Amino acid sequence: MPRLPLGEWVDSAVTFLQNHLSWLFDAITKVVNGMYDGIDAVLSAPHPLLFAGILAVVAWWLRGLVAGVLAFGGFALIDSIELWDEAMSTLSLVLVATVVTLVLAVPLGIWSSRSKTVSAISRPVLDFMQTMPAMVYLIPGIIFFGVGVVPGIIATIVFSLPPGVRMTELGIRQVDPELVEAAEAFGTTPRNTLLRVQLPLALPTIMAGVNQVIMLGLSMVVIAGMVGGGGLGGAVYRAIGNVDIGLGFEAGVSIVILAMYLDRMTGALGRQVSPVGRRALARARTSGAKLWNHRPQPAVAVVGVVVLALVAGGMGMFGSSSTATASGADNVGKGKKVSVGYIPWDEGIASTFLWKELLERRGYKVDTKQYEAGALYTGMAGGQIDFETDSWLPVTHATYWQKYHDKLEDLGSWYGPTSLELSVPSYMKGIDSLEDLKGKSGQFKGRIIGIEPSAGMMGLLKDKVLKEYGLDGEYKVVDGSTPSMLAELKRAYAKKEPIAVTLWSPHWAYSTYDLKKLKDPKGTWGKGDGVHTLARKGFSGDNPKVGEWLKNFKMTEQQLTGLEAKIQSTGKGKEQQAVRAWLDDNPGLADKWTPVGK
Amino acid sequence: MSTLQAEQLYKVFGRRPDDAVRRLEGGADRDELRADGTTAAVIDASFTVEPGEIFVVMGLSGSGKSTLLRMLNGLLEPTSGRVLYDGQDLTGLSPRELRAVRSTKISMVFQHFALFPHRSVLENAAYGLEVQGVPRAEREKRAAEALELTGLAGWGDSWPDELSGGMQQRVGLARALATDADLLLMDESFSALDPLIRRDMQDQLLELQKRLKKTIVFITHDLNEAMRLGDSIAVMRDGRIVQLGSAEDILLTPANDYVASFIQDVDRSRVLTALSVMTEPHRPDAGSCDCESVSADTSVADLCAVAARVPHPVAVKDSDGSLLGVVPQERLIAFLGDDQRGPVACSMQEVARA
Numbered sequence: 001m002p003r004l005p006l007g008e009w010v011d012s013a014v015t016f017l018q019n020h021l022s023w024l025f026d027a028i029t030k031v032v033n034g035m036y037d038g039i040d041a042v043l044s045a046p047h048p049l050l051f052a053g054i055l056a057v058v059a060w061w062l063r064g065l066v067a068g069v070l071a072f073g074g075f076a077l078i079d080s081i082e083l084w085d086e087a088m089s090t091l092s093l094v095l096v097a098t099v100v101t102l103v104l105a106v107p108l109g110i111w112s113s114r115s116k117t118v119s120a121i122s123r124p125v126l127d128f129m130q131t132m133p134a135m136v137y138l139i140p141g142i143i144f145f146g147v148g149v150v151p152g153i154i155a156t157i158v159f160s161l162p163p164g165v166r167m168t169e170l171g172i173r174q175v176d177p178e179l180v181e182a183a184e185a186f187g188t189t190p191r192n193t194l195l196r197v198q199l200p201l202a203l204p205t206i207m208a209g210v211n212q213v214i215m216l217g218l219s220m221v222v223i224a225g226m227v228g229g230g231g232l233g234g235a236v237y238r239a240i241g242n243v244d245i246g247l248g249f250e251a252g253v254s255i256v257i258l259a260m261y262l263d264r265m266t267g268a269l270g271r272q273v274s275p276v277g278r279r280a281l282a283r284a285r286t287s288g289a290k291l292w293n294h295r296p297q298p299a300v301a302v303v304g305v306v307v308l309a310l311v312a313g314g315m316g317m318f319g320s321s322s323t324a325t326a327s328g329a330d331n332v333g334k335g336k337k338v339s340v341g342y343i344p345w346d347e348g349i350a351s352t353f354l355w356k357e358l359l360e361r362r363g364y365k366v367d368t369k370q371y372e373a374g375a376l377y378t379g380m381a382g383g384q385i386d387f388e389t390d391s392w393l394p395v396t397h398a399t400y401w402q403k404y405h406d407k408l409e410d411l412g413s414w415y416g417p418t419s420l421e422l423s424v425p426s427y428m429k430g431i432d433s434l435e436d437l438k439g440k441s442g443q444f445k446g447r448i449i450g451i452e453p454s455a456g457m458m459g460l461l462k463d464k465v466l467k468e469y470g471l472d473g474e475y476k477v478v479d480g481s482t483p484s485m486l487a488e489l490k491r492a493y494a495k496k497e498p499i500a501v502t503l504w505s506p507h508w509a510y511s512t513y514d515l516k517k518l519k520d521p522k523g524t525w526g527k528g529d530g531v532h533t534l535a536r537k538g539f540s541g542d543n544p545k546v547g548e549w550l551k552n553f554k555m556t557e558q559q560l561t562g563l564e565a566k567i568q569s570t571g572k573g574k575e576q577q578a579v580r581a582w583l584d585d586n587p588g589l590a591d592k593w594t595p596v597g598k
Numbered sequence: 599m600s601t602l603q604a605e606q607l608y609k610v611f612g613r614r615p616d617d618a619v620r621r622l623e624g625g626a627d628r629d630e631l632r633a634d635g636t637t638a639a640v641i642d643a644s645f646t647v648e649p650g651e652i653f654v655v656m657g658l659s660g661s662g663k664s665t666l667l668r669m670l671n672g673l674l675e676p677t678s679g680r681v682l683y684d685g686q687d688l689t690g691l692s693p694r695e696l697r698a699v700r701s702t703k704i705s706m707v708f709q710h711f712a713l714f715p716h717r718s719v720l721e722n723a724a725y726g727l728e729v730q731g732v733p734r735a736e737r738e739k740r741a742a743e744a745l746e747l748t749g750l751a752g753w754g755d756s757w758p759d760e761l762s763g764g765m766q767q768r769v770g771l772a773r774a775l776a777t778d779a780d781l782l783l784m785d786e787s788f789s790a791l792d793p794l795i796r797r798d799m800q801d802q803l804l805e806l807q808k809r810l811k812k813t814i815v816f817i818t819h820d821l822n823e824a825m826r827l828g829d830s831i832a833v834m835r836d837g838r839i840v841q842l843g844s845a846e847d848i849l850l851t852p853a854n855d856y857v858a859s860f861i862q863d864v865d866r867s868r869v870l871t872a873l874s875v876m877t878e879p880h881r882p883d884a885g886s887c888d889c890e891s892v893s894a895d896t897s898v899a900d901l902c903a904v905a906a907r908v909p910h911p912v913a914v915k916d917s918d919g920s921l922l923g924v925v926p927q928e929r930l931i932a933f934l935g936d937d938q939r940g941p942v943a944c945s946m947q948e949v950a951r952a
Contacts, residue, residue, distance in 0.1 A: 176710075176712070178708055178709075178710055178712040179712050179714060181673060181708070181712065182706070182708055182712035182714075184673060184700075185671060185673060185700060185704075185705070185706040185783075186700060186701055186705065186706075186725060186726045186729050186773075186777070187697040187698060187699070187700035187701025187702075187726075187729050187730075188697070188701075188729050189697065192729070197714060200716045201714075201715070201716060274716075275716035275717075276715055276716050279757060
């Protein structure tokens with residue numbers, strides 16, 4: 001079989017689209033971003049508990065008193081675990097995606113139900129959309145739409161469109177043909193047949209489709225978090241990146257609360273809007289009116305929501321004007337926005353939050369977001385991310401640098417040299433060097449616990465290090481992720497089991513566990529990298545002061561491991577507090593790193 | 599009042615229907631076409647329905663009767679042939695004109711009622727008027743009148759699924775009557791009802807017809823129903839009309855064995871009337887006695903009862919009392935036995951006289 005260059009075709013198609021249709025993608029980005037910002041602004045304006053109250057009244061109206069109380073409890077819980085803002089941006093993301101999806105899906109479903117050809121063509125396309133793994137089109141999505149909520153929303157739309165189309169088509173096709181014929185027999189126009197007979201009768205099925213769209217949208221939220229979608233997905237992604245089981249669970253539970261609320265509400269709304277369902281409800285209401293089933297009249301509910309919304313609006317106006325921290329000569333940034341991206345590696349987290357704190361002290365508004373490595377570089381090359389502080393050059397991240405160097409600025413290395421190594425716990429007697437691993441694969445069950453297969457050091461390990469020491473037949477490198485490697489290390493270390501992991505210096509694991517770096521007498525890992533700060537092209541031109549600070553930034557190993565340890569001991573989710581505490585312990589550093597010209 | 603006329607209607611489903619019509623006209627039969635994957639549903643149907651008449655199309659399932667009905671109001675477009683109603687050729691109309699005809703001149707009652715479940719009974723009855731664009735107040739008034747006509751006064755605020763089958767079909771009938779269309783197409787409208795209700799509905803339809811004088815095309819697979827309702831009846835088989843005539847024509851002179859086998863189970867005594875059984879008077883002074891007499895449309899069943907009480911052939915008289923003919927007892931018995939031959943002489947005179 002000749003090799004079909006399918007991948008190359010796709011590559012060139014992507015390049016073509018990027019070169020020729022960028023105006024279209026920019027327009028889409030603008031519209032979707034506008035919608036998202038608008039909805040997010042509205043949702044996050046009111047005080048959380050007031051907004052929870054509004055949502056609870058809606059639940060009370062649609063489903064009853066118990067649902068209302070539970071809804072309030074659920075949202076209060078989200079507020080109390082401090083994920084309210086994330087939850088609201090997730091809700092906005094889902095709402096925008098749902099609205100756009102329905103605007104596309106319902107007409108398409110109607111069209112498919114009326115034309116066999118359209119139905120036959122759309123079916124395989126929908127299959128394709130639904131089953132193609134999201135990551136496959138997320139990265140091209142970043143190339144087209146830039147990093148942030150837009151590719152997340154687009155991916156959500158792609159993923160949740162099929163059930164919307166299918167349920168609409170099914171609902172209309174399910175309407176009794178005799179009813180359609182009856183409408184025609186009385187001279188109804190096709191348009192009115194659709195509007196007065198088919199759609200009202202298909203509504204319960206269509207609403208089930210809407211429900212599916214929302215549920216699938218929520219399930220895409222985590223994946224959207226990997227490309228900077230933020231919200232609860234971002235929180236989950238950050239949590240798994242840090243092996244932070246607690247935060248992961250909290251964010252997960254918040255998603256579940258949102259999902260259940262949206263599911264129950266759209267289900268109930270389906271009954272409310274369809275004439276047949278409304279009648280069934282009315283009958284149920286007259287038969288058994290109990291307090292816990294009590295549902296206010298729509299008018300009462302609307303008044304309740306409006307009153308709460310007005311109060312919320314008023315509170316919002318008073319509550320949103322006291323965040324400035326810098327003043328006078330320190331206020332270099334004057335509220336200018338800087339966005340910093342990071343990969344959840346420990347030195348990356350430490351330096352990113354260090355700079356967030358430093359820049360905020362100088363009057364900048366700093367937005368930090370966690371990304372998957374590919375997304376981070378694509379986003380920075382596209383100009384949506386201003387800078388990041390964790391590129392290991394020239395070796396480890398060479399592939400990214402080669403691909404994007406003409407769209408990036410290198411602001412120099414702030415730490416070095418780093419080293420890559422295999423490490424074992426110090427209780428592994430007699431294994432001190434890579435040479436000692438030979439013949440010991442039985443102890444390690446033939447496994448070396450690796451990290452992300454895309455990481456530069458993994459390629460180096462498999463292609464060079466193991467070969468040079470003649471270990472490649474004996475050991476298998478297990479692909480995984482940094483968190484899974486660390487979790488495995490933690491587990492084995494607690495049980496004093498043999499384990500060999502890929503690790504690098506600096507890393508907090510060396511201060512947490514008693515580990516041995518295996519010596520590399522043949523020098524196969526190469527010389528150490530420097531940790532570089534990279535910025536989008538033109539960043540230091542736009543922000544000369546910040547560019548200068550970043551270029552001059554240097555950290556010693558003592559400072560870095562100290563900061564990392566502080567962050568570790570302060571706990572997850574409180575990185576910036578840890579940075580503040582650390583800066584307080586090390587007075588003078590802030591002014592040294594970000595001098596204000598006098 | 600206007601006449602409905604069907605002229606050589608053909609309906610062929612499948613590929614190249616026009617070719618199929620040409621072949622059918624050339625004498626090809628339905629099975630030959632089916633081998634090619636085309637289905638001839640209606641073949642060469644022609645008939646005329648007079649104003650105020652109930653025209654019944656009778657046939658088993660698959661005989662093409664529903665397809666024929668749907669060509670009459672343009673729900674299906676004939677492959678060939680014409681439908682003339684009220685001086686208009688319906689087959690030549692644009693979709694918009696056709697919709698106008700359907701909304702004002704022709705209405706339809708369905709087998710499974712086809713009531714809209716999301717509309718109340720009143721809204722269902724008013725549907726045709728709503729399509730016509732009649733203002734709400736007026737259409738609700740007229741729909742309520744139509745409901746009253748079908749015996750559903752006061753049920754307007756109920757919902758279709760709260761009603762029994764018979765009542766649902768009354769709503770269907772009210773919906774058809776409310777538009778004041780002169781032509782009513784009824785597609786097996788009573789077939790889904792149980793026998794007692796069906797009989798009620800037939801009676802009510804006949805009752806309404808006496809008052810409203812609509813032109814009705816009624817589809818059924820039930821010959822008894824056809825005989826009861828139909829002023830004239832078309833019997834369909836395999837897409838063709840095999841016999842066209844009154845109930846009595848069909849009973850007395852079935853066009854072929856198929857029709858003959860069909861009418862075997864019909865209760866002849868209720869369909870046939872004195873008019874079709876009577877003969878020339880047996881003597882010139884017949885009917886001048888004081889014995890009971892019958893009218894021309896008395897059913898044979900009722901005639902039997904009279905004949906049992908009258909010692910000589912029963913006189914058949916018209917409304918002003920003049921003699922039309924007589925029905926001898928043995929002729930009555932022969933008719934019930936479906937045998938037109940007269941009595942033969944018995945070899946033993948004494949036995950015959952006893």
